[in-house]
Amino acid sequence: MPRLTDPAPRPSPGPVVALDIGGTKIAGALVDGEGRVLARSRRPTPAREDGETVMKAVEAVLGELAASPLWEAAGAVGIGSAGPVDASRGTVSPVNVPGWRDFPLVERVHRATGGRPVTLVGDGVAMTAAEHWLGAARGHDNALCLVVSTGVGGGLVLGGRLHPGPTGNAGHLGHISVDLDGEPCACGGRGCVERLAGGPHIARRALENGWRPGPDGDASAAAVAAAARAGDPVAVASFERAAQALAAGIAATAALVEVDIAVVGGGVAGAGEVLFGPLRRSLRSYATLSFVRNLTVVPAATGTDAGLLGAAAAAGWASSGPDS
Structure with missing residues (x-):
């Protein structure tokens, strides 16, 4: 596994295809090795529909990206998906998408993109890769x-390296x-986080409670x-109450593996001090x-593109080989 303290992932020449799949939206992009989004597409996730309907939404996003003149230059695909995922088997079972088990x-x-190599990580791992590459966790081992x-x-990230675990779910604090x-x-x-x-x-x-x-x-x-x-x-x-739950989960994780920074992103983090103050x-x-007393908590810096950037980074590292 490559060290994330390298200044940037080293993807194959040309952009990579990135997918960010969650319970609310399916986003796609073509991303270059500097983290620039060159083309993008988005669809709402039909989360309550059957699995094939959800897959059709993914294919629609890929179809829009394929219309870009940069598509042919894209050599690999990275996916950050809501979890749990099983990267070893290439399967996903998002809790909030019951049609996908x-x-x-x-x-x-792989089939929808003309046989391109595909790398799968959980959405939290993707966000982590993005934040350590370009965001608030840069420079933290x-x-x-x-x-x-x-x-x-x-x-x-442990010892300067992304730590996805055998199936790609390590750090899945939400459960x-x-x-x-x-x-x-x-x-x-x-009683999950x-x-x-x-x-x-x-x-x-x-x-x-009356609101x-x-x-x-x-x-x-x-x-x-x-x-x-x-x-x-x-x-x-x-x-x-949400902040208290997050704090308990963060503190437990820090006590277990001795992280020195917790970066919080996602739509709820957009609440700003309403969340971060009580957190x-x-x-x-x-x-x-x-x-763990000096643990720092900060907002994510890569914004709404964190999942896409992290998926692109995962594809880049995978295509360039271990420790490259």
Whole structure:
């Protein structure tokens, strides 16, 4: 595995095809070795439909990219997918896409892209690769990076190297249980970080406790964040609960593997200090051991393109060979 402290991945000549697949959207791009997005496409994820319908959305994104004059120069494909994934088998089983269970995504994308080599990583691992290559974790040899969106994913850099684990799921903090008597999670567990900190659950909790959307009817986590910034106590409390869950998961991970920075991205992180303020306060209550007390929590720097950039980086490193 290449060291992520290299200044950039070394992809094969020309751009790579990048796919970022989540419970809300399927994004695709052609990305060059400097991290520039040269062409892009996007479709909503038909998450409640059958597996073939979801795959058709992926193929539609690839079809739009194939219309670019740069398509023929793209030599490899990288996929960052909501998890869990099984990189060793090339399959995905996203918790929030029930139609995909052990879905052979690598094989299907390989066929859809004319036989190009395909590298699969979890969305948290992809975001981690992007943040360590171009973002807030650059220069850190031991880092935890989180994607807090519809779900909660994560990835690790340990000793200067991406650490995806045998199946590509290492660092998947969203399904650490932080509430032993908590609500059942879609993964089959109980009291998971995702069940408390995922965007839909932030909104659900606010609604259950009396918060009401404005005249536009927007009941998303972003709307709850806006209400929290305006001082709505129920909205504030919902974000504080999410922050507490994230802090517990981050502190547990830091105690286990001694990371010195946690980078938080994804749509929910767009709430800004509504999330990061209580997250830092809660972390002081959980990260109390001497070797985790100085853990830093910062927003991600690669923005909404983190998944695409990380998928591109994964494809680049894979195509250039180990330790190149």
